[in-house]
Amino acid sequence: MWLVAAFALAGGLAQLVDGTLGMGFGVxxxxxxxxxxxxxxxASAATHAAKLPTTLISGLSHWRVGNVDKAVLVRVAIPGAIGGFLGAVVLTSISLVAAKSGMAALLLFFGAVILVRFGFGLRIIPTPKSGHTARWLSPIGLLGGFVDATGGGGWGPVVTPSLMTVTSHEPRKVVGTTNAAEFxxxxSVSLGFITGAAHQDIPWLPVLGLVLGGVIVAPIAAxxxxxxxxxxMGVMVGGLIILVNSIVVLAAVGDLxxxxxxxxxxxxLLFVARLARTAWHKERAERAAAATAEPVLV
Structure with missing residues (x-):
């Protein structure tokens, strides 16, 4: 029972981050x-099994509070589903050693994407600069779905900053649309893993914990x-993801x-704590300046 409770706590925290930042639950x-x-x-199959109810509840919650753009949702979700299925099939067809190192490296990269995005305001993943245009939505969804399946996560780090670039929506609507499309x-990814028989060894107790925590927190996060x-929040999540996956990558290279x-x-950890503190003060100052700014007359 303690195992379920521990993973419920982890799932709740992960969903709180994902539901507010648009990334984090999968990685x-x-x-x-x-x-x-x-x-x-x-691990990827288990993560996506947990995502089935959590993304459904999260998407519906964002829909209810008006955080979803229906047109963007369809254009991103369909190619995302296709990319996710292909990624699941690819992951189940490669060797265990290569898959473990590859997934850890990919998660390490996405941890860096999150850390740099929220700690320094920079974007590692290049995104199109052509404004609000529909032609970029399908490639974004396709790439996001593929890396999400092969890395066990990555939909949010790819899709959320990309949609912030190619649409004119405010952040809460981008986050809501990304969460809704993730269902x-x-x-699709779960169907891909069923095809590849990766579902047979899924640790269902941890999955149950992730689901319980995620479902409870999803409406609150929306x-x-x-x-x-x-x-x-982004700095701390990115820092922890980098820490854990760097241990796996370094162990594959050689023991220290x-x-x-x-x-x-x-x-x-000291660096991440300091960066998070600096980012918090900067964000507070920006919000205070925005709140006290005089309205523009038109």
């Missing part, structure tokens, strides 16, 4: 499962979208002495 859940020794294809991707301090590992871990 966080897959990182935890991979660190526990779950096989990559199984279609989760269904209402809090745009209100919670995004920057420090325990003292060195510990020193690097402490130094990294």
């Amino acid at each position: 966080t859940s897959a990182t935890v499962l991979l660190a526990l020794g779950v096989a990559p294809a199984t 279609a991707v989760a269904v 209402r809090l979208a745009g209100r919670l301090p995004h920057a420090p 002495p325990f003292v060195v590992d510990l020193a690097l871990m402490v130094a990294w």
Whole structure:
């Protein structure tokens, strides 16, 4: 029972981040499962099994509060589902060693994407600069779905900043649309893993915990979208994802002495804490300036 409760807490925190930032549930859940020794294809299958109810509730919650653009939703969700299915099939067809290292490296990259995005205001993933145009939506969805399946997460880090670039929507509507479209991707990826038989070894107790925590928090996160301090949350999530997956990547390259590992871990946590604090103060100042700004007369 404690295992379910622990994963429910993790799922709730991951969904709070995902529902407010538009990214985080998949990469966080897959990182935890991979660190526990779950096989990559199984970790991704388990993550997407947990996403089925959580993304459904999250999408409906965002829909109810007006955070979803229906036209963008359809144009992103359908190619996202196609890319997700293809990614699941690819992941189940490669060797276990290659898959584990590859997934850890991909999650490490997305951790860096999140950290740099919210800690420094920069975007690692290049996005189109042509304004609100529909022709970019399908490629964005296709790429997001594929990397989401092969990495166990990645839909949000790819799609959310891209939609913020190619649409004129405010952040809460981009987050809501991304969360709603993710349900279609989760269904398609799950079907892909069933085809590849990766579902047979899924650790269902952790999945149950992730589902319970995610479903409970999803409606709350939808209402809090745009209100919670995004920057420090993104920095802390990205920093933890980098820490856990860098351990996996370094272990594949070669073992370091325990003292060195510990020193690097402490130094990294101190850096992330300092960066999160700086990002929090900067965001507070920006919100205060926006709140006191005089309205523009037109």
